[in-house]
Amino acid sequence: NAGVTxxxxxxxxxxxxxxxxxxxxxxxxxxxxxxRQDPGMGLKLIYYSVxxxxxxxxxxxNGYNVSxxxxxxxxxxxxxxxxSQTSVYFCASSYSMVLGAANTEAFFGQGTRLTVV
Amino acid sequence: xxxxxxxxxxxxxxxxxTVTLSCTYDTSESxxxxxxxxxxxxxxxxxxxxxxxxxQQNATENRFSVNFQKAAKSFxxxxxxxxxxxAAMYFCAFGIISNFGNEKLTFGTGTRLTIIP
Numbered sequence: 001n002a003g004v005t006x007x008x009x010x011x012x013x014x015x016x017x018x019x020x021x022x023x024x025x026x027x028x029x030x031x032x033x034x035x036r037q038d039p040g041m042g043l044k045l046i047y048y049s050v051x052x053x054x055x056x057x058x059x060x061x062n063g064y065n066v067s068x069x070x071x072x073x074x075x076x077x078x079x080x081x082x083x084s085q086t087s088v089y090f091c092a093s094s095y096s097m098v099l100g101a102a103n104t105e106a107f108f109g110q111g112t113r114l115t116v117v
Numbered sequence: 118x119x120x121x122x123x124x125x126x127x128x129x130x131x132x133x134x135t136v137t138l139s140c141t142y143d144t145s146e147s148x149x150x151x152x153x154x155x156x157x158x159x160x161x162x163x164x165x166x167x168x169x170x171x172x173q174q175n176a177t178e179n180r181f182s183v184n185f186q187k188a189a190k191s192f193x194x195x196x197x198x199x200x201x202x203x204a205a206m207y208f209c210a211f212g213i214i215s216n217f218g219n220e221k222l223t224f225g226t227g228t229r230l231t232i233i234p
Binding site: 033035040041042043044045048058088090092104105106108109110111 | 121123126150152154159160161162163164167208212221222223224225226227
C-alpha cells in the first residue's frame, strides 16, 4: 500500500514550457485534491475531484488544468509556465467527508518542488 | 467562504514541556471537521488529530489533545511532554461536510514549532 505517490519530486521549468504533475493513490479514495504551498504560507486549493470524471476549481485554478479519468490518478497540467507558479505542489486524497464517516482524514503525497525560471 | 487563522507564525518549547498552538476559524456551517496536520522537513503532511464539530468531547491522541470551543470558533492544539521529533510546521485545517461534492479542506498559514533540547 503506497498511499499517495507524486512524481516528479523536483522540476525546473523555463517560462512558457508546460508539464504534467502526476498523482496516484492506491487506497480507492473518491476525493482527490491538488494544493500549492508558497513559502511561509498555508496550502491553497487548486483543483479537486469527488470521483472519476468529476473535477472542480478550488481557490487558485488559473494556469492549471486537471483530469480524472480513473479513481487512482489525478494529474495536474501546467500550460505556459510562469514564475508565479514556482511553489511546492501537494496532491492529497480522502475516502469521504460525509458526516459520521470514520475515514475523513486526507492523505498527502510528499510534494513536488517546481521552479519556473 | 471559510477562513482559518493561525496567529503564531513561530513557537518554541523546551523538551519535555507543554506547548499550545492556537487556531481560530470562521464559518457559517454547523457541521464540519477540524484537523491538525504536521509537516516535518520531509514535507509530507501527517494527520495529528481530528475533531468532529458535532462532538462536545475534545479529541485526544496520546500526547496531543485539542481544546475545541465551538461558540468561540477556536481549536487549539496542546502538545504534552514535547519531544525533538515534534519539531515541524503545524497546520490547522477546516473541512466541510456535504453529501454532494464540494468537500474540501481549508488550511491556515501554519505555526513553525521548534523544540529546544
